[in-house]
Amino acid sequence: MVSGSAAQFLTKTFYDKLKEGKLIGCRCKKCNFVMIPPRLLCKECGSKDLELVEFKGTGTLETFTVIHVPPMRLKNVAPYVTGIVKLDEGPMIMGRIVGVDPNKPEELRMGQRMQMEVIEEDGKPVLAFKPVS
């Protein structure tokens, strides 16, 4: 049985760790599949035998987009860049892209090396990545 509270616990753990600057996910002990954010069941084989793992927080930029019309709570932040980073350990995750001028997105390129950084918005940790040259 998958209970809602266990899933909430995992989400809380993910954000608690993020606050400490750590990026966590989980690895399936059965098939070795690595997932982020952490889940209760393996996405690949359905096994419940998972362990938490910490990612290095480095990867490559897969794709990105500049947000000019943001959700209400981010209206003071726009324009900003979000993107999908493929972590060196394999899985992909979406995050804010910082350290780049949103008015000059051409400075970013696919495959660019990225390093995670945690920013804070409304007192909550937000996963972000910045380009490393």
Ligand SMILES: [Zn+2]
């Ligand atoms: Zn598995």
